[in-house]
Amino acid sequence: MNCRDFEMIITTLAREKVLEGITREKSLAHAEACARCAGRLAEERALLAGVQAVVEDIAGESAPMRVEAALLLAFQERAGSSSHVLRMPQSRDLTRWMWAAAAAAILALVSTVVVSRLHGRSFNENNAARELSSGSPAPTTPPERIVTGADDNRRATPGPRRREAGRHAILHHEQGGREIATDFLPLLDGDDLSSLDSSQLVRVELPGSALIAVGLPVDAEMANTPVKADVLLGHDGLARAIRFVR
Amino acid sequence: MANSITQTDADLLRLTMAGDDQAFTALYRRHQGQVYRFALLMSGSVGIAEDVTQEVFLMLIREAPRYDPARGQLSSFLYGVARNYVLRCIERDRSYVPLIDESEEDGAVPVAQLIDRDDPLGNLTRNEVIRLVRQAVVALPARYREAVVLCDFQELSYAEAAKVLGCPVGTVSSRLHRGHALLLEKLRAVKKSDSTLHEPSPLRCFA
Numbered sequence: 001m002n003c004r005d006f007e008m009i010i011t012t013l014a015r016e017k018v019l020e021g022i023t024r025e026k027s028l029a030h031a032e033a034c035a036r037c038a039g040r041l042a043e044e045r046a047l048l049a050g051v052q053a054v055v056e057d058i059a060g061e062s063a064p065m066r067v068e069a070a071l072l073l074a075f076q077e078r079a080g081s082s083s084h085v086l087r088m089p090q091s092r093d094l095t096r097w098m099w100a101a102a103a104a105a106i107l108a109l110v111s112t113v114v115v116s117r118l119h120g121r122s123f124n125e126n127n128a129a130r131e132l133s134s135g136s137p138a139p140t141t142p143p144e145r146i147v148t149g150a151d152d153n154r155r156a157t158p159g160p161r162r163r164e165a166g167r168h169a170i171l172h173h174e175q176g177g178r179e180i181a182t183d184f185l186p187l188l189d190g191d192d193l194s195s196l197d198s199s200q201l202v203r204v205e206l207p208g209s210a211l212i213a214v215g216l217p218v219d220a221e222m223a224n225t226p227v228k229a230d231v232l233l234g235h236d237g238l239a240r241a242i243r244f245v246r
Numbered sequence: 247m248a249n250s251i252t253q254t255d256a257d258l259l260r261l262t263m264a265g266d267d268q269a270f271t272a273l274y275r276r277h278q279g280q281v282y283r284f285a286l287l288m289s290g291s292v293g294i295a296e297d298v299t300q301e302v303f304l305m306l307i308r309e310a311p312r313y314d315p316a317r318g319q320l321s322s323f324l325y326g327v328a329r330n331y332v333l334r335c336i337e338r339d340r341s342y343v344p345l346i347d348e349s350e351e352d353g354a355v356p357v358a359q360l361i362d363r364d365d366p367l368g369n370l371t372r373n374e375v376i377r378l379v380r381q382a383v384v385a386l387p388a389r390y391r392e393a394v395v396l397c398d399f400q401e402l403s404y405a406e407a408a409k410v411l412g413c414p415v416g417t418v419s420s421r422l423h424r425g426h427a428l429l430l431e432k433l434r435a436v437k438k439s440d441s442t443l444h445e446p447s448p449l450r451c452f453a
Contacts, residue, residue, distance in 0.1 A: 008423075010423075011419070011422055011423045011426055012419070015397075015398075043430060044426065047379075047426060047429060047430060047433070048398065050375045050376075050378075050379040050433075051379060051398045051399060053372055053375050053376050053379070054287075054376050054379050054380055054383075054399065055399055055401075057376045058283055058286065058287070061279075061282065061283055061286065062278055062279040062282050062283075063278050063279075063281075063282045063295070063296055063299040063300070064296065067278070067296055067299055067300050068271070068274060068275075068278070070300060071270075071274060071300060071303050071304065071307070072267060072270070072271060074304060074307055075262075075267055075270050075307050076267055078307055078308070079265035079267065
């Protein structure tokens, strides 16, 4: 082996990567005999030691958690939209509905956190009032209404009757069977739902923990279970009220 | 989802494509570090490394079927995607990387220049070594930098690096050799300027 041949394999030799046994022996023998090539090998090894120091230095570095959170959100949005989590009337523009529903779900979650603090007291007062009027103990589950058709849908719907047709259409489209729904819970502080001129109802799925946010009792198991909810959107696109459906 | 540690990339990817967010999270956590560090070493910028990591996995969310297991490991596929994004980012924002000295691109350094030199990293503290090596790597021309980062820092085999870079194994080997030569030159130059900088200058006595 001459110096030129040695130079050809020096990178591999210094990296301690697999070399044919005989090639390795010849290379090392050449380095022992040639001071210049021995110096080159030492230099390469010093460089790789520096590289190794960098590898060790950055071994723990990784993308910050916000990247994972953003990606997970993007994944869930994509998975949600492709698995028909949102069930919309077929006559509507699906894209518009999906955007509206996604926005509503986010708004609902944010709003419910605020509402749970601001309305926590009034919600308890409502329960207390029901308890007093019925003479029965306070319910451990949310007030429920059975929604089976036009009539039940009307009962489950707050506010003026002019909104009922649209809602009835959605429910009628979605199921012929029975659904159990809570009352509509306002999401904005002091919002009068009966004052809404127009509205839309959007069916979404939320984690069970969303029930906690509005002050409803949820056990630990249910916190991660998806729950269906209807979000009432005002004409301005803001989520105004939510009810949970089973 | 079963224990994600024991699941293969192919299993996790299949579940990811079916909408399983736990599988996606497991896949992300398994590979994000490699992608991030590759982008960090290639660009020298934390911001670019974050952006590239995000873009790579967004691509996986949108276009997972693009990955063909028959063509190699998922990590190689992700490196390939990351490489494209990094090069695009560097092209877009050259302020992160010193301009490439084109004279270094193709001219071979004579072997004689590489020998009988001082240890390029001798007498430096560990932190200085780390700083100088990282600077020198970022200053390499892209084609050598990616070979050095993949083979030396990410410890890919020549064959794996060749798949990522889409070139023959021999090309990876020669680029790595050339990259080392350039690194040594840069480190010597920096060390020389540092030692000149720290040489005691003669003080004039005004007494």
